[in-house]
Every structure is written in structure tokens, then in C-alpha cells.
Amino acid sequence: MEEEETPEEQLTKKHRKEKKDLQAKIQSMKNGVPKNDKKRRKQLTEEIAKLEADLNEKHEEEIRQLTSTSDTKVEEVVNGVETMKVEGGEQEEAKQPRVTKAQKRREKKAAQEKERESRIAEAEVQNLQGVRHQEALKLAQKLAQQKLQIKEISSDGHCMYRAVEDQLAQRSKPGLSMSVKELRSSTAEHMRNNPDDFLPFLTNPNTGDLFTPDEFEKYCSDVEHTAAWGGQLELRALTQVLHLPVEVIQADSPAIKIGEEYGGETITLVYMRHAYGLGEHYNSVEPLNDPNGVEDV
Known part of the structure; x- marks a missing residue:
């Protein structure tokens, strides 16, 4: 049977996750x-400094609350066995562990807090989806x-290069295909040389x-x-490596065109600000399935 985590362990794990999420948001x-x-x-x-300070302050307050709760529990538990006060001020060991009022209060408060966090998370997801x-x-x-229509590209930090890789793979001209690794290497080398x-x-x-x-x-490494x-800097380098123009389509801004001095079939990418909870993302495009209508999204 798996051993249940202590409140201290649960709080430490929660703090680690919140710090990791914040770092992803900052990036x-x-x-x-x-x-x-x-x-x-x-x-x-x-x-960023304010976000980090606010999170540290929040963590410190949660640690203080947990410490305060632990101190209360120490008064109610002796060597792991709960005791109850009897007449005359003496204490007698309870043969069977019982749930104290303080424990009930803590459990009720924890359940209320969990429900509140769940409501907040649900609201954030609904807003993001909107x-x-x-x-x-x-x-x-x-x-x-x-x-054209969007062709989804995985979100793993390589999305821009994967989108370019996909665009090259869709072309019939032989010798144009390049892997993400090759695209990254060529981009870095071109930047180093210029x-x-x-x-x-x-x-x-x-x-x-x-x-x-x-x-x-x-940076190049x-x-x-x-x-x-x-x-955009890496896209500029890629246009010069591939000798092809690049167009980046955005929802609320005019399309960005890079490398217009080059001929050839344009590489078309889609830039999305709200594709994922952590921020921006690039997708590729492909021919529209139904040229007479807009795809339902």
C-alpha cells in the first residue's frame, strides 16, 4: 500500500509545480x-521580478500557515497517540485514534480551498478557450x-522549425526537404557567419x-x-539559407513578409498568440479541404 504523503510533502510538491509553471510563463x-x-x-x-516576489510571498505565507497548524496538532498529539483532557486537568491516552475538532476544521478548510482553486482553474480554461x-x-x-487551412504542429519548442520542415516537405521540388535538426544547424551557422x-x-x-x-x-549554440x-531573427536567417520568402499570418495584425527579395514558392506559417496556455506557437498550413467554406474551428 502506497504511503500517504504528509502535508509538508504535499506543500513542497505544490510549490515546486508552481515555480516550474512560473518559469514556463516567464520564458x-x-x-x-x-x-x-x-x-x-x-x-x-x-x-518578472514582481511575479517571482509575489509567488515567494505566497509560498512563505503557506509555509507559515502549515507551521501554525502543525504547532496546534502537537498540542493534541503525544508520541503519535491523541489524548483528551479529563476532569482535574490530567490527560489520558485514548485507546482508539479519533478525529479532533481541529482536524475537522482543517479538512473542511482544505476542501473549500480545493473547490475554490478548481473553480478558478475552470474559469481560466474557459476564458483561454474563448x-x-x-x-x-x-x-x-x-x-x-x-x-488554405491550419495544419497543426506539435508544441515542443521546435514548432517554428517543424512548421518550416512541413512546408518544405509539401513541395514537389526534390532536394528541398530538411529536418528540424538540419534547419536549426543551418540557421545557427548562418548567424555565426553573418x-x-x-x-x-x-x-x-x-x-x-x-x-x-x-x-x-x-545564443547561436x-x-x-x-x-x-x-x-523573426531565425526566420530571417532561414530565408537567407533557403533563398525562399516567408510569410507569417496573424489573426489581429497584417501578415509579416520576410525575404521578399527571393523568388520561389512562399513558405507560409501561422503565428498564434493563444494556441496554448503557455503562450505563442507556430503552425503550418495546407490546402483547404472545402474551398467554398471556412473550416469550423
Whole structure:
């Protein structure tokens, strides 16, 4: 039989998850701000500091509450056996463990808190789904004008490269297909070989200063070897590697066109701000199933 976790263990696990979720949210926030926007980067640093401070304060308060609860329990339990006061102020061991009033109060409070958190989570999911639905509907309408529809790409940090990989695979011209690994490697190598085209747009998020050569090399290494999220700089590098134009379609903004100086069939990507709870995402496109109507999303 699996041993039940103690309240301390449960709280520690909860805090670990909340910290992990916050880090994921922070990474998404960083990815959503252009690296050359110093003012917004500075604001972002302040926002992140506040989020981290608020979470630390919340965790400290929860630890204090748990400690206070534990102190109360110590008064009611001696060597693991609950006792009850009898006339004359003496204490007598209860032969059978019983649920104390304090324990009942704690269980009732925990159940109420769990229900409250469940309601909040449900509301957040419904709101997110509403925003996502509206974004997907606008994108479907825009794509339908080009007789296209969204082709879902997995969300794993490689989504931009996977979307480009899919676009290349849909072409009939031989020799154009490239894997995600090859796309990442080619992008990083092109950036390393042309630092003047990319370095001016990269700044340290903490200081706002332009990247040093070492920081730039670290950035390129992450592009090549990790699941670092790709953005407009990486797309610019890819257009120059592939000698193909790229169009990025968005719901509430005009399409972004990169590499228009190149000929050939355009690589079309879809940029979604609300595709997933943690933030932005790239999808590919494919021919519309029903050219006479908009796909129901």
C-alpha cells in the first residue's frame, strides 16, 4: 500500500509545480518581446521580478500557515497517540485514534480551498478557450481567402522549425526537404557567419546591453542544440539559407513578409498568440479541404 504523503510533502510538491509553471510563463513572456525593444525588455524584467516576489510571498505565507497548524496538532498529539483532557486537568491516552475538532476544521478548510482553486482553474480554461477560439476563427477566415487551412504542429519548442520542415516537405521540388535538426544547424551557422546582420538586434534581457561575442555564440549554440523558441531573427536567417520568402499570418495584425527579395514558392506559417496556455506557437498550413467554406474551428 502506497504511503500517504504528509502535508509538508504535499506543500513542497505544490510549490515546486508552481515555480516550474512560473518559469514556463516567464520564458513565454520573454519570447513574446522583441530582443531589440529595450524599453519593453526593461518593463518585462520588472514584471518578472514582481511575479517571482509575489509567488515567494505566497509560498512563505503557506509555509507559515502549515507551521501554525502543525504547532496546534502537537498540542493534541503525544508520541503519535491523541489524548483528551479529563476532569482535574490530567490527560489520558485514548485507546482508539479519533478525529479532533481541529482536524475537522482543517479538512473542511482544505476542501473549500480545493473547490475554490478548481473553480478558478475552470474559469481560466474557459476564458483561454474563448480567446483561442476567436483567434482560430479569424485565422481560418484569412487563410480561406488563400484556399488554405491550419495544419497543426506539435508544441515542443521546435514548432517554428517543424512548421518550416512541413512546408518544405509539401513541395514537389526534390532536394528541398530538411529536418528540424538540419534547419536549426543551418540557421545557427548562418548567424555565426553573418554576425553584423543579427548581433545588433540581440540584447541582454537583464542589462539591456548588446550581446557580447560570447553571449552571441551562446545564443547561436542554443539555436542549434536546444529547443530554444524561434522568432523573426531565425526566420530571417532561414530565408537567407533557403533563398525562399516567408510569410507569417496573424489573426489581429497584417501578415509579416520576410525575404521578399527571393523568388520561389512562399513558405507560409501561422503565428498564434493563444494556441496554448503557455503562450505563442507556430503552425503550418495546407490546402483547404472545402474551398467554398471556412473550416469550423
